[in-house]
Amino acid sequence: MTVSSEGQDEGYTAYVTARLGWLHKVAVLLCQDPQRADDLVQTALTRLYVHWRKASAADNLDGYTRTILVRVFLAEQRTTWWQRIVPVRDLPESPAPAVDPAAALDLRAALALLGPRQRAVVVLRYYSDLSIEQTAEILGCSPGTVKSQAARALATLRSTLIREREVRP
Numbered sequence: 139m140t141v142s143s144e145g146q147d148e149g150y151t152a153y154v155t156a157r158l159g160w161l162h163k164v165a166v167l168l169c170q171d172p173q174r175a176d177d178l179v180q181t182a183l184t185r186l187y188v189h190w191r192k193a194s195a196a197d198n199l200d201g202y203t204r205t206i207l208v209r210v211f212l213a214e215q216r217t218t219w220w221q222r223i224v225p226v227r228d229l230p231e232s233p234a235p236a237v238d239p240a241a242a243l244d245l246r247a248a249l250a251l252l253g254p255r256q257r258a259v260v261v262l263r264y265y266s267d268l269s270i271e272q273t274a275e276i277l278g279c280s281p282g283t284v285k286s287q288a289a290r291a292l293a294t295l296r297s298t299l300i301r302e303r304e305v306r307p
Contacts, residue, residue: 150190153199154183160200161207167261168211170250178214182207204266205276208258212277215254248298256291263288 161182165175185206186193196202249257255277262273263284270288274281 146190146194149194150187153194154186157200157203161203164204164261164266165207165211167246167249167265168208168254168258169214170246178207178210182210185210201268201272201276204262208262208276209278212254212258245295245299248295251298252291252294256287256294259284259287260291260295 158179161179162172162175165178165182166172169175169178182203186203193199193202249260252260258277259273262268262276263270268276270281270284274284277284
């Protein structure tokens, strides 16, 4: 029994409509930029659509989609910096208001200090609540690498947050 192309499109549209917010949250946590997250999600959803027949038959469609998103993010990290920079024609007339760094530091800011792979491990393990094995499969590495990356990332987060707490009155 084959499903018509129209039926597949309806299934894809229903899935994307239901999961778009979640995908965007994961992308923002990975790349730390809402506009760039939009681009990551768009690229991931395009790839999902191309492989929709296979993806829709997967046991865990969310996992399949998340894997695509993380791989798109990591592939983008390997590109040269100038491909990720958007030039601005005119500078703003006035500087941005000063931000109190002590007040602005939160978990997202601390996440931004991590490298892309460590950030991906933290997001997959602790935000998406995946196992070590699932995270390793998505990242294409061994479980030992996931454990060591997670340990290093958590140590960095812990020291950053403790340091900021000591600085604040």
